[in-house]
Amino acid sequence: METQPVPRTSPVPFLRRLPTLLSLLALLALALTGALLTAPAAGAAEIRGEDTVVVAADEVVDDDLYVTGGDVVVDGTVRGDLLVAGGTVTINGTVEGDLMAAAQTVVIEGTVGDDARVASQVLLLGEGARVTDDLVTAGYSIETRPGAEIGGDVLLGAYQAQLAGTVEGDVTAGAAALALAGAIGGDVQADVGSADEVGAAWAPTTGVAVPRVDPGLTLTDGARLDGDLSYRSGTEATIAPGAEIAGQVDYEQVVVEDEAVAPAGPLALLIDGLRLFVTLFLVGLLALWLMPRATRGAAGVLRARPWLSLGWGALAVAGTAVALFAVLVVAVLLAIALGWLTLGGLAAAVVTTGVVLDLVLVLVLVLAVALLAPVVVSFTAGGLLLRDRDPARFGKRVLALALGLLIYVLLRAVPFLGAVVALLVALFGVGALVVWAWDAARRGRARRRADRDDHPGAPGAAAAGDPRHTGTWAGTAGSVGRGPAGPGHGAPAGPPRWGPPSEQPAQGRPGPGLSPQDHPQGPRSPQGPRAQGSSPAPPEGSSHPTRPPWSGEDPGRRLPPEPPR
Structure with a gap:
């Protein structure tokens, strides 16, 4: 068939009839992603990642090869599996294991010793291509040229597909346009579009010539089917006089419902x-x-x-x-x-x-x-x-x-x-x-816990021994007025020192000029006023537990209450 530009119109409605195939293709893409994810953990594998990755013709990779790059070319031999994700992937050499590829364009001119699983816009199997086992692929255009060989089955989902090579197994296809022009050793099951319901989809721009395949199912003079042909479409297949079908032909007509006219192309x-x-x-x-x-x-x-x-x-x-x-x-x-x-x-x-x-x-x-x-x-x-x-x-x-x-x-x-x-x-x-x-x-939970720890005055912080939350208005001389990490925190302090103001501690001392005997409560015990049970609680709503709001004294200095008159 001639190679010419593909017109660009809307997606095809026949896709609604392929839920099973679409599920398989989604699983294929996820499997490729998962394989690339677990690649470093595989152990026996070589990993390469550059803009351009080339396996030279005289190079032999003894293990599996995992590659990511813009252009990937394999001219040599990979003894294991090849997992590749890139822009353009070209296989001219030999991959003795499986080929799993996700790329814009994949071209196979060499040999794949096992299965080939490809998700790409364009897949081309050239005249010298050989896939020993199955081919599973999804994309816009799938093409196998005369001389290409596939030793197993073919499962494809694409907008268009042209199979001109040899397939030894069965072919299961879902496509808007499918052309069979080669030898197929098994059965063919296809779900295809028709000229009255299918328009050409958006065609990718690649360095590979994309053939134009007519909508529906077409069998050329070079088609050879050793098995049965079973297909579903809105119109019957176009079968050339020279095409040979050894088995039966089963056609199921699909009636396309009229849809509202919408912009196309x-x-x-x-x-x-x-x-x-x-x-x-x-x-x-x-x-x-x-x-x-x-x-x-x-x-x-x-x-x-x-x-x-x-x-x-x-x-x-x-x-x-x-x-x-x-x-x-x-x-x-x-x-x-x-x-x-x-x-x-x-x-x-x-x-x-x-x-x-x-x-x-x-x-x-x-x-x-x-x-x-x-x-x-x-x-x-x-x-x-x-x-x-x-x-x-x-x-x-x-x-x-x-x-x-x-x-x-x-x-x-x-x-x-x-x-x-x-x-x-x-x-x-x-x-x-x-x-x-x-x-x-x-x-957020960690910040709230840190705030409670850093601010003992917050609710729930009384367990740290802060005297402001123990029901007393004055604490011990060694701990009152200090932060939670200060000396005496969480433990009773020693007896307070009484003396001249210049020799007294900056916090927890009585007012200037008062001796221990002048203190209305008398000398404090080492356990502080709480142990005596005679200290009144601070007034509710006070800005400081030991200082009246009208005083102008330093917050670190405490003033005792006035004695009763």
């Missing part, structure tokens, strides 16, 4: 993307203005602990779903019990409360997943791209948010990959918010 993509960008940008501005600590704190958590955020995001979403069900079940059971007790009015109130609580949980989950999570992840990504992880100026924060949201909206526009990106962004963002909220609550 690039205009529809532009409007949807602009609407999403404006919505998230406004939400992000409000978040940076009204709750900057939460937004910046969650972004910091995401930068420092991304995988913890991912795990807590999955737990939060799953926990919310469980909580919704639990609240509903508890409300129903309580309503039944109250009804049995002839408390019908209270039962109705319980049910109403349960329904309202469920609605609140759903609203919080939707806002967090659809709005706050993309804002947090986009703000974090924009700061990393600007090389300023935590911008100090508000204008630069807005710029980081806009840049991150632009990338997010562009990725969301890619078929299949956009759904995976949305899922990962939701989990990462929700998890970062949960971790930040937990840390903030824990820090």
Whole structure:
């Protein structure tokens, strides 16, 4: 088939009929992410990460190889598995184990000794490509050229796929446009679009020529099927006279419901993307203005602990779903019990409360997943791209948010990959918010405890032995007027010294010119006035427990009360 530019129109409605396949593809992307996450813990593996990573033709990697980079080229031999994430991945050499790749473009011209699992916009298997076992792939365009060999089964989900090579096993496909032009040793099961319901999706710009495949199912003169052909579509397949099908042909027609006329093509993509960008940008501005600590704190958590955020995001979403069900079940059971007790009015109130609580949980989950999570992840990504992880100026924060949201909206526009990106962004963002909220609550509790310790006058601090909270207005000479860490704190002090004012302590002494005998209480005992049980309590609301509010004396000096007249 000729290679020519692909028109750009709206996504295809047939995707609604592929929930199982989409689930498998999402699991594939998550498996690739998890494999790259656990790579350093594998032990027997070599890790490389640069802008350009090249395995030379005479180089042999004896272990598994984990690679991240912009351009990755494997001309040599990898004795184990190859896990790669990058912009462009080219396999010209040999990978003796599995190939797991997530990239914009993946080109295989060499040999993969086991399975190949690829998530990319464009996947090309050249004339010399050889995949010994299964091929599982998702993306925009999947192409196997004549001479390419796949020793196992093929499971693909894409906008378009053209299989011109040899497949020894079965083919299971979900695509808007599928063309079979090679030999297939097993059965073919396909769910495809049709010309009246499918328009061309947004075509990625790569360095690889992307073929144009007509909507629906097409079998060319070079197609050879040793098994059965089973497909679902709005229109029958176009089967060339020279195509050979050894088994039966089973066609199930799908009736497409009429939908409201909406803009199509690039205009529809532009409007949807602009609407999403404006919505998230406004939400992000409000978040940076009204709750900057939460937004910046969650972004910091995401930068420092991304995988913890991912795990807590999955737990939060799953926990919310469980909580919704639990609240509903508890409300129903309580309503039944109250009804049995002839408390019908209270039962109705319980049910109403349960329904309202469920609605609140759903609203919080939707806002967090659809709005706050993309804002947090986009703000974090924009700061990393600007090389300023935590911008100090508000204008630069807005710029980081806009840049991150632009990338997010562009990725969301890619078929299949956009759904995976949305899922990962939701989990990462929700998890970062949960971790930040937990840390903030824990820090708040620690601050309150520290404040109580640093300020003995606060409620609950009397246990430290502060005489201001022991029911007396005067403490011992060694402890009164000092902080909690001062001498004599928490223990009775020795007998007070009486003498000239210049020789007396600065705190806990009687007024100038008074001797111990002139003191209205008499000489104090070592245990202080509390031991004598004769000291009155300080007046309520006084600013200092031992000094009247009208006195102008130094707070460290105590004045005894006037003797009775």
